[in-house]
Amino acid sequence: xxxxxxxxxxxxxxxxxxxxxxxxxxxxxxxxxxxxxxxxxxxxxxxxxxxxxxxxxxxxxxxxxxxxxxxxxxxxxxxxxxxxxxxxxxxxxxxxxxxxxxxxxxxxxxxxxxxxxxxxxxxxxxxxxxxxxxxxxxxxxxxxxxxxxxxxxxxxxxxxxxxxxxxxxxxxxxxxxxxxxxxxxxxxxxxxxxxxxxxxxxxxxxxxxxx
Numbered sequence: 001x002x003x004x005x006x007x008x009x010x011x012x013x014x015x016x017x018x019x020x021x022x023x024x025x026x027x028x029x030x031x032x033x034x035x036x037x038x039x040x041x042x043x044x045x046x047x048x049x050x051x052x053x054x055x056x057x058x059x060x061x062x063x064x065x066x067x068x069x070x071x072x073x074x075x076x077x078x079x080x081x082x083x084x085x086x087x088x089x090x091x092x093x094x095x096x097x098x099x100x101x102x103x104x105x106x107x108x109x110x111x112x113x114x115x116x117x118x119x120x121x122x123x124x125x126x127x128x129x130x131x132x133x134x135x136x137x138x139x140x141x142x143x144x145x146x147x148x149x150x151x152x153x154x155x156x157x158x159x160x161x162x163x164x165x166x167x168x169x170x171x172x173x174x175x176x177x178x179x180x181x182x183x184x185x186x187x188x189x190x191x192x193x194x195x196x197x198x199x200x201x202x203x204x205x206x207x208x209x210x211x
Contacts, residue, residue, distance in 0.1 A: 019192060021035055021078070021100075023102075035188060052109065054106065083120045091124045093132045098134065099137065100125060101138075102138050106141070106142070107149050110138060114155040115155075130160060136156070137191050138161060168180045172200055
């Protein structure tokens with residue numbers, strides 16, 4: 001897979017809106033796919049994707065996505081990078097980006113990020129995001145959580161990352177799995193400051209109604 005070329009210096013304003021989307025091997029591959037779809041066509045946004053080896057297996061099992069061509073057909077418009085290519089543009093802090101989201105984020109990927117193990121392009125890109133003080137959002141997906149999981153979440157938070165588990169909000173009365181997925185992706189988009197209409201926003205209730 002060909003990597004995206006670095007943008008010229010004259011395009012700095014545009015490249016600040018680059019968003020990297022990592023898809024790792026946890027259940028919930030649809031979160032990454034839906035996020036890429038939501039970023040498609042957003043003015044000034046350039047999406048880059050990187051999928052771990054286990055992420056490809058989960059994409060195939062849960063979404064029927066059996067390779068790069070299928071992912072790009074399902075969520076067109078992004079630039080896809082090979083997770084084994086640690087020499088790709090995403091591996092350098094000089095590749096200007098706005099933020100990175102790992103959706104879903106497995107406990108293995110969380111641990112690698114928490115301990116600075118840049119052993120593939122996904123974890124290296126996350127490490128770059130943290131060291132450059134950019135926004136890193138992890139949609140961690142596991143339950144129940146053991147102490148190692150919790151400590152790794154604390155470590156990432158202390159480094160400036162945001163732990164954003166895809167937890168459904170049933171007070172919005174979701175009618176389908178798609179509604180539940182859209183709600184979690186909408187929260188990630190809010191953290192990215194990307195406008196969307198994926199999910200309803202809470203409008204509050206009158207005091208008498210709440211009583």
